[in-house]
Amino acid sequence: RCETRLVMRMEPQESLSATSRARERQLIDAMASLLPVPRVVWVDAEGRWFPEPTLIYTFATGVTKPRVADGRISGVGGKFDARLRAALGAQFIEHLARIHTFDPGAADFSAFDIPAVGSTDSALWQLNRARRIWEEDRGEEIPLMEVAATWLKRNLPTLDRVSVLHGDYRSGNFLFDEESARITAWLDWERGYLGDRHRDLAWITLPLFGNYAEDGKTLLVSGLVPVDEFYERYQAASGLRIDPVRLRYYRILNGYQLVASTLGTAYRVARLGRSHQDVLLTWIEGVVYQLANELKNQILETC
Numbered sequence: 001r002c003e004t005r006l007v008m009r010m011e012p013q014e015s016l017s018a019t020s021r022a023r024e025r026q027l028i029d030a031m032a033s034l035l036p037v038p039r040v041v042w043v044d045a046e047g048r049w050f051p052e053p054t055l056i057y058t059f060a061t062g063v064t065k066p067r068v069a070d071g072r073i074s075g076v077g078g079k080f081d082a083r084l085r086a087a088l089g090a091q092f093i094e095h096l097a098r099i100h101t102f103d104p105g106a107a108d109f110s111a112f113d114i115p116a117v118g119s120t121d122s123a124l125w126q127l128n129r130a131r132r133i134w135e136e137d138r139g140e141e142i143p144l145m146e147v148a149a150t151w152l153k154r155n156l157p158t159l160d161r162v163s164v165l166h167g168d169y170r171s172g173n174f175l176f177d178e179e180s181a182r183i184t185a186w187l188d189w190e191r192g193y194l195g196d197r198h199r200d201l202a203w204i205t206l207p208l209f210g211n212y213a214e215d216g217k218t219l220l221v222s223g224l225v226p227v228d229e230f231y232e233r234y235q236a237a238s239g240l241r242i243d244p245v246r247l248r249y250y251r252i253l254n255g256y257q258l259v260a261s262t263l264g265t266a267y268r269v270a271r272l273g274r275s276h277q278d279v280l281l282t283w284i285e286g287v288v289y290q291l292a293n294e295l296k297n298q299i300l301e302t303c
Contacts (some may be wrong), residue, residue, distance in 0.1 A: 062175025
């Protein structure tokens with residue numbers, strides 16, 4: 001007899017982001033040889049055996065934030081001391097480089113759509129997804145969203161390389177051992193897909209997911225590495241160039257998606273009582289207008 005600790009990830013009736021357990025499983029399996037990830041033992045992709053689609057994998061040890069915390073309820077935008085910044089920051093960048101340089105042809109990604117290099121498919125598919133969310137879920141009209149959608153449609157970038165994207169790569173989504181300063185597991189792969197690495201890079205460097213260093217001016221990516229240093233070290237580790245035009249595009253797309261998800265999906269799901277996270281989803285409404293203002297400013301900078 002033996003005992004194995006497992007984690008069950010089951011979708012609520014409705015969530016902030018509808019995702020696929022089958023795709024999540026394929027991503028975790030593909031990354032198993034590259035990164036510390038849990039081992040998937042079972043998936044109920046269609047909700048045949050559980051009330052909702054479910055994935056079961058092995059339990060991973062570690063914490064999402066230092067035990068001596070600053071009152072934050074999650075690891076998002078966590079604050080780390082100098083020792084943890086140095087050690088975790090190096091792993092944070094190296095692991096991202098491994099993800100983005102992984103050959104998608106070396107794994108089973110049959111549950112995914114794969115965009116063509118040289119096409120605008122990667123950007124267009126993600127834009128269409130966000131636009132559909134806004135059209136179906138919004139509770140009010142916001143002219144800014146129409147302006148943003150039009151700009152995004154007119155400026156679709158072409159894809160130079162198909163990469164695996166984590167989709168939500170940041171502090172709070174990795175576990176680490178405080179004593180050894182070692183990342184023990186990368187979690188929450190449900191938003192991952194195959195496409196343009198710049199989408200990940202733009203998401204990772206959102207100020208929302210970081211904090212400022214002691215000088216009050218230097219933005220630390222996920223509380224770990226200054227932004228400019230992050231870009232430089234990422235390019236050195238991956239051998240991949242960062243295109244500022246593509247990066248700007250995906251910053252605007254990310255802003256559009258965040259507004260659509262919060263003023264659209266979060267509002268609808270909480271109003272209908274379709275999630276156990278209704279308090280969190282309604283709390284998000286309070287910060288979304290800051291995101292909308294940032295989206296406006298980013299578009300104005302392109303004029």
